[in-house]
Every structure is written in C-alpha cells, then in structure tokens.
Amino acid sequence: MQANGGKTVEQRSAMPAWARAVELFPPVDRVLSTILTRQAERYGDRVLLVAGETRWTYAQTAAIAAASAQTLIDAGIKPGDRVALMCSNRPEFLQVYLGCAWLGAIVVPINTALRGFQLSHIFRNSRPALLVVEAPFVAAIETVDADVELPSQTWMIGSATETKISSVPLPTLRSGAPAVAVRPGDTVAILYTSGTTGPAKGVCCPQAQLFWWGIYSARALGIREGDVLFTTLPLFHTNALNALYQAVLNGCTYVLEPKFSASGFWAAARAHNATVGYLLGAMASMLLAQPRTENDTAHHLRVALGGGVPPQIHRPFLERFGVPLVDGYGSTETNFVFAGSIPSDRPGTMGYLADGVEARIVDEHDSELPDGQAGELVLRAGQPFAFATGYFGMPEKTVDAWRNLWFHSGDRVVRDCDGHYRFIDRMKDSIRRRGENVSSWEVEQTIQSHPAVAACAIYPLPSELGEDEVAAAILLEPGQSLEPVDIVRHCEGQIAYFAIPRYVRIVSQMPLTENGKIKKGVLRDAGVTADTWDREAAGIRVRR
Missing domain, CATH: 3.30.300.30 (ANL, C-terminal domain)
Incomplete structure (x- = not known):
C-alpha cells in the first residue's frame, strides 16, 4: 500500500515523527492553519496543551484558533495587521497567537519586563491595530512616552483596578472563522531582539520559519511522537513558541509552566511525566545548586535543550539527574542551525551544522576563512522561508544583515577541521x-x-x-x-x-x-x- 510521497504506510510509520511531518506538509502547506487542521484530524482527542488547569486537545485547539480568528475579524483586524500582545505564560497568549496565525494577522509578542523607552520604541515601530494586555502589565503600558500613539482598541486579560487605558475584556470565543489563504512566506510574528548600537529590531518571522523551527528542534532533541514537552521559558521568545510547533508537528503534548523555578522544576516535571525539557544558560547551574534529594533521578525526562550551558556543567548534570543536555545554536532571525550529539561529544560548543543550512566563517570583506580561524558566522537557509525575512520597518538594517544574500549573525565563530563549530564572542558589544x-x-x-x-x-x-x-x-x-x-x-x-x-x-x-x-x-x-x-x-x- 502506497502513501503520499511514494513511501508505503509501513515505511512512513518507521520514520522519525519530524521526518514524516516534512513529507506530510509540502512547502505550500507549511502554515499553522493547515498544520493544525490536519493534525486535529489525525490526533483528535489527544491532549496538545497543558497549562495549569487548562487542557486543550488537538481538535479543540484547531477550533479555538478558528474562533479566536473570528473575534479578531469582528474587531476589524485584517490580514497583515499587527496585534501587540503583552501576556505571561497562560492559555490566552496562545489563543490570541493562534487566532492571528489563522487569520493572517501578525502577532507582536512583548517582553513583559519592558518599560518606558524600550516599550515606546516597539509601539512606534510596529504600529499595532490592537493591544491585548494582561492586567498586571497595564502599569508598564502606562510608562510609554507621551507622544506614543497606542492602538485604538485594547483587550484586557483579567481586570485592573486603576488604569488610564480604555479597554474591554478579552472577548469570549464563539463561532469559528474559515482559515484565510495564508502563504508560507507571510509574517506570522514580529519578535523584537535587542540591538547593540541602536534600538531593538523587530524580526519578521514567516509562517514556514516556525514550521522549520519545529522540525529542526525536534530532530536535534530526538523528539518522538507522544513525547511530553515541558517548558518554563517565556512565550514572547522564540524557544517556547517554537516548542509549540514541535508538539503539533510531532504529535506531542506541550506543557507550559508560568515561569522557571529552580526549587520546583523537578516536581513539576514529575507531575507532568515530562520527557523533553528546555534549559538555557544559567538555568542548569541553578538546578545543580539546589540541595540533593533522593528524587533527583525520579522523573521521565529523557533529554533537555542546553543552549548556552557552560561546558563544565554538562557532566555533573548528567551524573546527578540522568539527563543529557543538548548543545545548540540558533537565533530569532535564523533557526536551530547547529546542534550537538546526545549526549554532547564536546560540551559547550555549538555542535554540528544542521542539514538544510549553509554556513561560512568570513572576514570583514565576506571572504571565507579556513578552518581554525575565527571570523563572523554567516548563514543561508536551503528551504524556502526557513529564516526570517527581515526587520520590520528597518530596510537599511535588513539589507546590512542580509548583505551578499547571507545572514550576518554578528557572532565570532571558529569551525574546527572535524566539523564542530565553536562560539567565541560577539563581533560587537552585546x-x-x-x-x-x-x-x-x-x-x-x-x-x-x-x-x-x-x-x-x-x-x-x-x-x-x-x-x-x-x-x-x-x-x-x-x-x-x-x-x-x-x-x-x-x-x-x-x-x-x-x-x-x-x-x-x-x-x-x-x-x-x-x-x-x-x-x-x-x-x-x-x-x-x-x-x-x-x-x-x-x-x-x-x-x-
């Protein structure tokens, strides 16, 4: 019996979940509405999201996306309009995100710690048509400069006792809207990344880039169908957002915790039967600093992302908790483009270049340097729209970063003769x-x-x-x-x-x-x- 793509059903079932997803979703279908619809048909009542007391099945998630899109349409939001979203890790964040993706509108997630100067720049640059804000962050919105024009509409998640901002509660979901004909290259989110010599740049992330984040990350972490992906990272950053795509594309459950807690991490992982975790930078060090307990290995975590974790932490972490940390490298503008082995054969490095991505180490004239010599890392995607498409409202910055048709990372990197890449430092002050x-x-x-x-x-x-x-x-x-x-x-x-x-x-x-x-x-x-x-x-x- 033949399946799509010339492979038999038996051959396809033997493939890793991420590889099946690449075949099941050809380039034109790498948009969230199509992905959600097909996976809802495939997995139906399987739980996709766990966030506190909230549980969404695959079928319910697709229905929520359609209904959320309808509330946006009713508010006059059109494809291409920006929707600013300042919210912590809670289901409403995903509800708004899914609705925008379904409709073809663009989400502008805002770091909940931003205030004043930084926040003012984001509103000036993105010019959103709608603001969705969680009540605790209304005070932050009020710190923007007096000349900043806020959107004419504001939806409030929760209630704030005293505020100068006119708002209405987040609308109740009712009927769903048909999916709009969104293209893989259409921007689904603008994610602001801090600059060094100027204000933050809004990275335009297309629909297909998030698809590839889900594929490349799943491949690097060895994600299997049915895994429980456990994240405490904030949704306004790339990592937690693309973990949702990892779950959807690979038939997994996505567990979203409010925030990272060194003292509560393992108890939460055990409670959810988590099999894959996400740790960045100092988080692994903080976990190792906790008092030892007899439950240190009493969990189901098979692997954890360990990007930016110091090399000397890898072995103690594995020995104490039984969890290998995966080295990796990516950026908001690119993707999960480097990954180490499981466990890492050279802890603290960037790992190996992912299939489907080109990389060079170049000098100040963009001439390629030999192995062992440090220079700037430049990258190019082999798949359409696997990288970001530019910086919103900053054409000069876009041209400079993507000059000579390579994305210039601004990172000083060395490629060793065995194919390992090592991060040295930033080219500029960061x-x-x-x-x-x-x-x-x-x-x-x-x-x-x-x-x-x-x-x-x-x-x-x-x-x-x-x-x-x-x-x-x-x-x-x-x-x-x-x-x-x-x-x-x-x-x-x-x-x-x-x-x-x-x-x-x-x-x-x-x-x-x-x-x-x-x-x-x-x-x-x-x-x-x-x-x-x-x-x-x-x-x-x-x-x-």
Whole structure:
C-alpha cells in the first residue's frame, strides 16, 4: 500500500515523527492553519496543551484558533495587521497567537519586563491595530512616552483596578472563522531582539520559519511522537513558541509552566511525566545548586535543550539527574542551525551544522576563512522561508544583515577541521543575562538621560552562573555627585529589570580611542575593580 510521497504506510510509520511531518506538509502547506487542521484530524482527542488547569486537545485547539480568528475579524483586524500582545505564560497568549496565525494577522509578542523607552520604541515601530494586555502589565503600558500613539482598541486579560487605558475584556470565543489563504512566506510574528548600537529590531518571522523551527528542534532533541514537552521559558521568545510547533508537528503534548523555578522544576516535571525539557544558560547551574534529594533521578525526562550551558556543567548534570543536555545554536532571525550529539561529544560548543543550512566563517570583506580561524558566522537557509525575512520597518538594517544574500549573525565563530563549530564572542558589544539579550545602547540612553551623567558605557562582566552581568562605567558632569544606587533607581521603570546594571563604577575619565569613542574593551578587561560597586553585595533589590 502506497502513501503520499511514494513511501508505503509501513515505511512512513518507521520514520522519525519530524521526518514524516516534512513529507506530510509540502512547502505550500507549511502554515499553522493547515498544520493544525490536519493534525486535529489525525490526533483528535489527544491532549496538545497543558497549562495549569487548562487542557486543550488537538481538535479543540484547531477550533479555538478558528474562533479566536473570528473575534479578531469582528474587531476589524485584517490580514497583515499587527496585534501587540503583552501576556505571561497562560492559555490566552496562545489563543490570541493562534487566532492571528489563522487569520493572517501578525502577532507582536512583548517582553513583559519592558518599560518606558524600550516599550515606546516597539509601539512606534510596529504600529499595532490592537493591544491585548494582561492586567498586571497595564502599569508598564502606562510608562510609554507621551507622544506614543497606542492602538485604538485594547483587550484586557483579567481586570485592573486603576488604569488610564480604555479597554474591554478579552472577548469570549464563539463561532469559528474559515482559515484565510495564508502563504508560507507571510509574517506570522514580529519578535523584537535587542540591538547593540541602536534600538531593538523587530524580526519578521514567516509562517514556514516556525514550521522549520519545529522540525529542526525536534530532530536535534530526538523528539518522538507522544513525547511530553515541558517548558518554563517565556512565550514572547522564540524557544517556547517554537516548542509549540514541535508538539503539533510531532504529535506531542506541550506543557507550559508560568515561569522557571529552580526549587520546583523537578516536581513539576514529575507531575507532568515530562520527557523533553528546555534549559538555557544559567538555568542548569541553578538546578545543580539546589540541595540533593533522593528524587533527583525520579522523573521521565529523557533529554533537555542546553543552549548556552557552560561546558563544565554538562557532566555533573548528567551524573546527578540522568539527563543529557543538548548543545545548540540558533537565533530569532535564523533557526536551530547547529546542534550537538546526545549526549554532547564536546560540551559547550555549538555542535554540528544542521542539514538544510549553509554556513561560512568570513572576514570583514565576506571572504571565507579556513578552518581554525575565527571570523563572523554567516548563514543561508536551503528551504524556502526557513529564516526570517527581515526587520520590520528597518530596510537599511535588513539589507546590512542580509548583505551578499547571507545572514550576518554578528557572532565570532571558529569551525574546527572535524566539523564542530565553536562560539567565541560577539563581533560587537552585546550582553546576555539569564537568557535575555541586553542592548547596551538602550541602557546607555536611559542612564545618560540623568542630568548628572556626562557619559556612560555599558559592558558585560562574567556571572557566577555563566553568561554575563551588566556593568556600567559612569562619568559625571562637573560639580555633580551620584551614589551608585541612584543609577539603579533612575533605571527602574524605564528599562527591563534584567537590564539594570549590577555593577556601577564612577570614573574620573573614560578610556577613549583616538577618535573619541569609549574603549569598552579596557573597561571589560579591568573586571570588578576596587572602585566597582556591586548591587547584589550591597543587598539592593531591583523593583520590577
């Protein structure tokens, strides 16, 4: 008996779930409405989503997507319109996302920690037709600049007692709308990623890119049909969002926790019978720092993503918890383009290049460099719309990043002769703290708005947990004085809490280049000096 694609049913059933999905969904069908509809027919009453007390089957999820699309249509939302979404990990986030994808509208997920300057830029750049906001984050919306024009419509998830924003409750779902004829290259989401020398860029993610995130990630993690995918990562970032696609495409259950808890992670994993987990950066270190218990291996987790986990953590994590961590590399603009073996044969590296992706290491002229020599990593997708299509409303930034038809990652990387790729550092000044990218430019703009500050340089210093801590060197205006804690208080409410400096150093002069630019490398290499103030050592907590 022959199945589609020339393979017998028996041959197809023997394939990995991700490989079957590639055959079952040819290029024209790699849009969420088609994927959901077909998988609902295939899996019906199988549970797709678990979020708190909420359970959605595959069939219910498709119906919710259609009904959510109808509420958007009733509100006047059309294909291509942007819908700003500021919400924590809860079913309503996915309800709005699915409705937009079904309709052909574009979701603009907003990091719930953003405030003031950063939030204002997103509204100015994306110009959403509708804002959907969870009640606890209304106060954040109210911090946007006075000249920012908010959408004419706002839907509220939950209720806020005092707010200046006119809103109505998130509409109740009723009848469903037919799926709109969406194309694989149509943008489904604009995800903002922090820049280094300017404001955050809105990455235009097409429908097919999320399909390939689901395929490449499932392949790297060895996901099987029926797995329980367990994530505590925020939905406004790529990782948790594409894990939903991993589940849908591979017939899995997607378990969404509100947030990461080092003390509660394993208990939750056991309660859900989770088989695949997602850990980034310092999360694995935090789990290892918890007191040992007799239940450390009493779980069903078979594998976990370990992107950015320090290499020295891999073996202790495997020995204690019995879970191998998978090295990997991806970006919002690209995909899961590198992955290590399970367990990793060289912990802490990027792994091997994924099939279907091209990579080069190039010099400043885009000429390819030999193995063993560090240069910028550039990437190109072999599948249509497997990468992002550009930066929203920033054509110059798009052309620069995709020049010569290769995406320029901005990462300094080495390719070893055996095919392993190793991350060295960022080509430009960039900071990654606790899984979040911090734009030094945005923090500098905020601090320099203080009237006592003449100049500011933001740079990374190593964290005890891996990744970076944010450090600030500050030159004061003549005759002015400030305490380091004043800088922290000035930043609160204006930028995300995770971007507020831990280290503050008041300097009498900045190290400068011949043309007057601050030498951040000198500050970074000096590390924590005797005159560096440490917020954590001082016991100062950031107000969120």
